[in-house]
Amino acid sequence: MALVFRDPLRLLLLLPVLGGALAAFWWAGRARRALTQAMGVPATIGRLLPEETALRRRLKAALQACGLSFIVLALAGPQWGVELVETAAPMRHVVIALDLSLSMLTEDVKPSRLEKAKAELSLLLEQLRGNRVGIVAFAGEPAVFCPVTMDIDAAKQILQNVKVDALPRPGTAVARALDLSAAALERYPGGKAIVLLTDGEDTVDGPARVVESARRAGAAGIQVIPVGIGTPEGEPIPLKGEDGSVLGYKKDASGGTVISRLGEPSLIEAASVSGGTYYRSSLGEVEASEIASRIAALERSQAVTGHSQRYKNKFMIPLALAFLFLLAELLVPETAPRNGRQGGGISYNDGRSGEPRGARLP
Template identity: 50%
Template sequence: MFREPIYLLWMLPALIALGWCHSRGERARRALSQVLGRPRTLERLVEPGLAPRRRLLALLEAAALALIFAALAGPQWGIELHGTQGKARQVMIAVDTSLSMTAEDVRPTRLEKAKEELSFLIDSLKGDRVGLIAFAGEASVVCPMTTDVEAAKETLKALEPGAIPVPGSALGKAIRSAVDRLARYEGGKALVLLTDGEDLAGPKGEDPLAAAEEAASAGVRIFAIGIGTPQGEPIPLRDAAGQIMGYKKDRRGNTVISRLGEKTLAEIASRSSGYYLRVSPSAQASAEIARRLLELEAVAGESGTTASYKNRFVIPLALAFLLLLLELMIGEGTHPFGLERKDFRKGVLIPLALALFAAQARAAGAEGSLRRGNKLYDRERYEEALREYDKAAKAAPGDARPVFNAGDALYRLEDLERAEAAFKAIAQSGTQPKDLRADAYYNLGNVMYQRGELPKAIESFRKSLSLRPGDPEAAHNLALALRRLKNPQQPKHGPGRQEKQEPEPKKKDKGDTKEQGGEPPRNQPRTRPQDQISKEDAERVMRAVSEKEKASRRQELQKQAPRAPEAEEDW
């Protein structure tokens, strides 16, 4: 790949011009020899072999010129990750997905109106880090902190009542989960809590007011948005077609009226130096919250990661310099610079040998760093492993294995954004081996699965299978993602956790393979999700997918999650 390929087009005219100059010079020498005397007399005066040497010099000049134009074209290969700098605030958004959010005192429903408000809010947070928590009786991070606002909006759009199968509204758990996630970041931190304010966590639930005080101690301000009305509204129960079958009743048979708990939300905001407001039809609450979020301190630092090809113009430029130097050393005399021909060969071959030795030393250093990184990875010391992979990448810029393994370490560190960039750069590269790209797509699918972006996960697993047909792990994970998309069974855990239901990444190359620099063996340990789906079931699901395109993501999300043991107040 070339950054400025137009220079390659200019290479041919330049070489033609150089050849014309040499040809004209040769004709001038012949004309001069005819003027000065007879050709045989001149041959005795001129050193034997001068004509072949001139042709060699012309070839060296032409090769050097071609390399100079190649350097100007800007050759690029190998993958390089760059942190993008910027000032960012840290904002976690917690959305109530309990059954009470289906009430229709706010049109169309509380949850749909909440998603509309938060979508506008996320649009205003471009350049900031945004995360998403869904909560009911439990809280779960459905979108880790990221600067990719489109990914956050896509996850928000997919939320439905019952996404968290544990009934209730545990405000305290949602607050503590957000504080835990925000604790690792510097600068201004905020939690946007959008709920109807009913704290129905049960007798063993966490006190939301105490959680708000802990948030204040951690430097997290809570901006609470109440949705609903103080008068309340019954909670509709719908069938699979969306038709109302009746209304939620408590254990005594009374119709439940879900009311907005403004007092609790206002107190939560007050104790964390935040702000409370209610969603109203006349104004967007998100606009006011966005304005107040601007008061947070934005801290300079890495706001994201981009991948690019490494510039390699130095290589052809250095080769061109060596060829021109060689031309000067050969010259047109018998012994250039007074060197005997044997000494001349030493003068050329010794530097070349030293250069080759240096290249081998750099390669050995890269393999050592790769081995050390893999040992640290196996001991779950992922940050130290990441540093070793970075050293290996610098020592061997053309080797994609350190970048791949760095992606694995970032996955374990829950830095899914940078892990995605690493795997995507390898997967989409046309210069990498098919097996490596297949593994990169496999791991990219796992990243997307962890982020809750199931359609993208499915697409990545499919591409992995297209590059390596019959891979049982990719087939299994594809079937698992499809089954989860169609009928999710449980809340999404945070990324990188060792949950048996979650797919884990492939890790390339132990670094101590016998063939240094070769492709690693395929028998690396890879734990597949133990969701107990048979090979036959996986094949059946894959056949069904190939025959019929799936409906949109929102339509395929679960409408009724399985219920946990019934609580006193389960709405």
């Protein structure tokens, strides 16, 4: 078990402390001898003044020097043994909800809605470093792809590898994605936001359910920030082979080609009821910076970022020893009591003559 000091340079104070104590002891002894010589014959003064022993004076000086030395040791901050402590930092918490439904393959924005969303998120994540970010992906059902974490690089890697066939159930469950994202954020304090990237077509529960989920998130202190990916005019949904070639386009039950359009009304209302802001994806992804600025305006909270080892502070031990040594120095008398009664520094015989010892009447 290694002994270390938080501020070892303070140990240099031992030199002036001990040197000063030694000098004070020497000076006091010299002054005492000079006073004795000035008052008269040393043998006579020794009988008139209270007896002092050199041993007691040395003991008191040693106790005082030890007490002051332990105070210096306490100031240097002795440490030994280790303990685990939590590390915390002020941050915000964000969940990215990404649409992986088949309609995200639509190419009304280039190269496709999904690739456009990935480009948006890559820029956004770079500006969210220092905050916690999680990822929820959804099609007909949502799933947590990345728990809330500070590892932005891991989150970016996950987003770059997601595909529309990553989830088995077809459809677009926007409302359920909001519910799952809010659940992932509920245990965190401070400012929270859900950045929702979708074309807005909830084919599972409908637009009214999207607004209701956003309202619940807002009541929990979570802003919903939707980013609409696509155009209101829309385009057919391409069906692609493994090599990326277009094999055809999605058809409806009657055999007609399905046109996927950006459904903005429910997204705009979802932002409104939760205190967020709606953005439509642009060519230059300028909204990524605006979203990052909005998130930066959220309240930050102290969040545990990990654990670290540190030495245990033990300054109380030398401080307690210093107190004991200084207390002992105060309790040790400097003078030794004389045998018999004392009166004005003159000792009397035991009533045999009534004459003070060492005094003669003329």
